[in-house]
Amino acid sequence: MDHLTPSNRSWNMGRICSKNTKPEKIVRSLLHKLGYRFRLYRKDLPGKPDIILPKYSSIVMVHGCFWHRHKNCKYSYEPKSKVEFWKNKFKTNTIRDKKVIGELKSLGWRVLVIWECETKNIKSLSNIIFKFLPKPHKTFPDIYQLTS
Numbered sequence: 001m002d003h004l005t006p007s008n009r010s011w012n013m014g015r016i017c018s019k020n021t022k023p024e025k026i027v028r029s030l031l032h033k034l035g036y037r038f039r040l041y042r043k044d045l046p047g048k049p050d051i052i053l054p055k056y057s058s059i060v061m062v063h064g065c066f067w068h069r070h071k072n073c074k075y076s077y078e079p080k081s082k083v084e085f086w087k088n089k090f091k092t093n094t095i096r097d098k099k100v101i102g103e104l105k106s107l108g109w110r111v112l113v114i115w116e117c118e119t120k121n122i123k124s125l126s127n128i129i130f131k132f133l134p135k136p137h138k139t140f141p142d143i144y145q146l147t148s
């Protein structure tokens with residue numbers, strides 16, 4: 001169901017397209033709390049990735065579920081109007097995502113995609129990060145002390 005009002009929708013679009021979105025901020029501040037150090041937006045890398053962890057040869061990308069078409073996700077609904085427009089838009093986005101991730105990997109980077117909906121639960125988000133990255137050497141706060 002495309003239940004959003006037009007004003008809701010344009011708010012949503014603007015939020016999804018812009019840099020420094022809320023999900024991205026959540027991921028950055030969590031990585032920082034967990035003791036990871038990273039750099040932002042390296043313009044010389046394919047896709048200008050959001051979060052770069054040179055020490056781990058890793059890149060973390062935060063993807064909006066609607067914009068980047070998160071499979072089987074409630075935020076990745078199909079708009080009921082301008083169907084062709086959106087179909088093309090989504091196709092372009094997913095093709096570009098695949099290409100960028102492939103290029104980064106071929107340059108030797110490990111790539112983790114974190115979906116917007118995964119940033120809503122800090123504890124499970126921490127687990128996703130720990131599965132992907134080795135724990136940093138510095139002592140990090142107990143994840144159970146973090147507010148969710």
Ligand SMILES: [Zn+2]
Nearest residue numbers: 065070073117
């Ligand atoms: Zn999602």
